[in-house]
Amino acid sequence: MKQGACKHLNLSHLEAALPQLLEGARGEQWTYETFLERLLAAELEGREQKAIARRLKDARIPRKKTLDAFDFAFQPTLSERRLRELADLSFVRTCTNIVFLGPPGTGKTHLSLALADRALTAGYSVLFTTLAELAQALESASHPGLLRQRLRRYIAPSLLVLDEVGYTRLSPEQAHHFFERSIILTSNTSFAQWGSLLGGDEVLATALLDRLLHHAEVLPINGRSYRMKERQADRRSLDAPLEVALSSTGGQATGVG
Ligand code: ADP
Numbered sequence: 001m002k003q004g005a006c007k008h009l010n011l012s013h014l015e016a017a018l019p020q021l022l023e024g025a026r027g028e029q030w031t032y033e034t035f036l037e038r039l040l041a042a043e044l045e046g047r048e049q050k051a052i053a054r055r056l057k058d059a060r061i062p063r064k065k066t067l068d069a070f071d072f073a074f075q076p077t078l079s080e081r082r083l084r085e086l087a088d089l090s091f092v093r094t095c096t097n098i099v100f101l102g103p104p105g106t107g108k109t110h111l112s113l114a115l116a117d118r119a120l121t122a123g124y125s126v127l128f129t130t131l132a133e134l135a136q137a138l139e140s141a142s143h144p145g146l147l148r149q150r151l152r153r154y155i156a157p158s159l160l161v162l163d164e165v166g167y168t169r170l171s172p173e174q175a176h177h178f179f180e181r182s183i184i185l186t187s188n189t190s191f192a193q194w195g196s197l198l199g200g201d202e203v204l205a206t207a208l209l210d211r212l213l214h215h216a217e218v219l220p221i222n223g224r225s226y227r228m229k230e231r232q233a234d235r236r237s238l239d240a241p242l243e244v245a246l247s248s249t250g251g252q253a254t255g256v257g
């Protein structure tokens with residue numbers, strides 16, 4: 001095999017697999033056909049794996065969460081059946097939005113990550129971000145070309161997870177870009193308060209909300225915080241001394257969830 005030909009043709013996976021395939025071909029006397037098939041399969045498979053790894057990396061999923069790890073019994077206002085149906089991903093195909101609304105600690109981010117994980121496994125492109133991060137990326141773009149490039153990054157994926165929609169303000173132009181594919185959105189701010197997200201422009205906020213909600217499924221989670229449950233479990237196992245810590249962090253319950 002001519003040195004460098006694989007590199008020149010960009011067949012790095014084939015090149016890596018070649019020694020072993022040659023050995024197999026000689027040892028087991030493969031037909032020319034089998035040999036060629038296996039060479040090409042090695043390249044194709046390598047490319048596929050690389051594409052999957054790239055998609056995973058691009059998705060910027062902060063941690064893996066699954067529906068199986070979600071304790072539905074703890075959150076009785078949420079329909080497990082509905083979540084299992086959503087996990088079939090028809091919402092991505094129909095560009096339907098999902099809105100998880102609820103207080104901090106009720107599992108909004110967990111469920112978003114679990115659905116995002118399903119979408120990734122199924123081969124969709126996904127991007128996980130927070131509204132604050134998105135607004136910061138767009139606002140800090142120093143020239144129009146960079147802004148376009150960054151916008152594309154957020155708009156291109158089949159599924160965008162916009163976590164913690166809360167106190168950041170997005171310009172009206174920025175907000176308009178995000179309705180062409182599925183969005184999973186989480187917020188602990190009621191819709192009534194969203195006007196302030198758009199520089200206080202209530203009319204625009206209403207128009208955008210209409211558009212977002214027209215193709216959306218809203219899943220309110222009205223239960224208790226799982227974080228508090230975990231802390232209480234800690235407290236039980238440690239017997240009392242956490243009492244002070246618990247009451248001093250109680251104020252966090254009003255933060256962005
Ligand atoms: P939110 O985004 O609503 O503030 P998170 O999804 O971040 O809440 O949940 C806080 C933590 O509690 C996470 O580690 C999450 O995995 C866990 N959690 C929340 N609700 C549940 C639940 N019902 N079952 C299992 N773990 C949960």
Ligand code: MG
Nearest residue numbers: 108109164257
């Ligand atoms: Mg959250």
